[in-house]
Amino acid sequence: MAAAGLGLAVAAGAAGLGFAIARKLTAPLSGRIFSLTIRDILRRADGDAVVLDLTPATAAPGIYNLWLEDGGWVRLGRVIDQDAATVTRLVESAAPNGALRVGRHASWSGIYYRDPEDAGLEAEDVIVETPVGPAPAWLIRPAGNATNDWAIHIHGLASPRAGTLRGVKVATDVGLVSLVVTYRNDGEGPRLGSGRSTLGASEAEDVRAAVRFAIAHGAERIVLFGWSMGGAIALQVAADREFDHVIDRLILDSPVLDWHETIAANCARVGLPRQVGVLASPWLQLNLLACAIGLSSSVPLDTFNWIARAPALSVPALVIHGTADTSSPPVAARRLAQLRPDMVQLETFLAEHTLAWNSDPERWARLANEWLAAMRAA
Structure with a gap:
């Protein structure tokens, strides 16, 4: 009886985990998660730079978008500095004006253009x-x-x-x-x-x-x-x-x-x-x-x-x-x-x-x- 009860418990646990995975995978669209914080802004002769927490994403080569929690976005270019905790990237552009501010929460994204107009398309x-x-x-x-x-x-x-x-x-x-x-x-x-x-x-x-x-x-x-x-x-x-x-x-x-x-x-x-x-x-x-x-x-x-x-x-x-x-x-x-x-x-x-x-x-x-x-x- 004990073995049968244990088997039922394991089966129920497996079914519950499968249910949870399937629910998560098919879940309705949810909002962005703004898990990054702008730690610092550096004013440089060749343009502004933003300091973020170091993660595999923020240190990746290439160009990305930083979507800001309370509106606006920041397009980021190459990495110019990195230490054990932070990464510094050049700012290609920011909108709206004044959007770049220390302490703002942000979401990292490969979605580079907001809409066709932003991409220069009609x-x-x-x-x-x-x-x-x-x-x-x-x-x-x-x-x-x-x-x-x-x-x-x-x-x-x-x-x-x-x-x-x-x-x-x-x-x-x-x-x-x-x-x-x-x-x-x-x-x-x-x-x-x-x-x-x-x-x-x-x-x-x-x-x-x-x-x-x-x-x-x-x-x-x-x-x-x-x-x-x-x-x-x-x-x-x-x-x-x-x-x-x-x-x-x-x-x-x-x-x-x-x-x-x-x-x-x-x-x-x-x-x-x-x-x-x-x-x-x-x-x-x-x-x-x-x-x-x-x-x-x-x-x-x-x-x-x-x-x-x-x-x-x-x-x-x-x-x-x-x-x-x-x-x-x-x-x-x-x-x-x-x-x-x-x-x-x-x-x-x-x-x-x-x-x-x-x-x-x-x-x-x-x-x-x-x-x-x-x-x-x-």
Whole structure:
């Protein structure tokens, strides 16, 4: 009896942990966490510099954004000094004026541009009619305006569409029309049910609607830019026979190529054993349990496993991945590139999740330009 009771207790504990992981993973969008404090501001001949606590993020090479708790943002450039506790970075720009002040709380981010205007782009606000309601999108045309080649930009889980503007600038520079989409329960698109994410499963329906919008407005060839979960969505949409004639190429930054691997990695990221990630799978994949965590339907995790589905990959993909990515580690990207060297070009950066552009914007743009130029030349 004692052994049976212990077994039941262990099973209940495992079920509870799986429930908690699944709930956390699919949670509705929450606000930013302002965990950094501006420790000092240095006035220098070559521009201001800001002193922050030393973390792997704040010491990373490249350019980043510091979003301030009570409004405004600070664009940061290279590291100019570092000690055991702090790092000092040059300030590229700050807004609004006077935003830079000692003691202000801030949030570190790779989202470099606030909106299209901030990125130097002219955008038209349009609506994509999705199966669950209208989803706002930005339509951005290149200079000259006469092209049938489009790019659709798909943001990731818990990230706003503004994060994709890093890629939109590249697409615009090579003459593509860009459609920057939203989707259900992302904080900007339609809110459905509990507001929880289905990890790209139902969200892909809204991106399919965006592809149809592009076709209806003249697109003849489309490249999908997908970031993180947006990469998983892009792969699902590109596999649809409906779009065989129009989706020409993919550019995927830090894509989720296997949710089982990504869930395990995120467990390790927060100090849990990787193996406990498997406990979340039933709560996501079985209808009754999925409803219990607040989802309207189950998530078919195996359809997002592109290592198993590698033979079905039919659209050429440029995969950009950070070697320091702890959220969606590059192991799956390396494996996919080995399995399908005919379809996948993998380029790695010394960067965390979705921060390859920030670590080296010039190289990111050059790789994307070369990939898109091949499409335009075909």
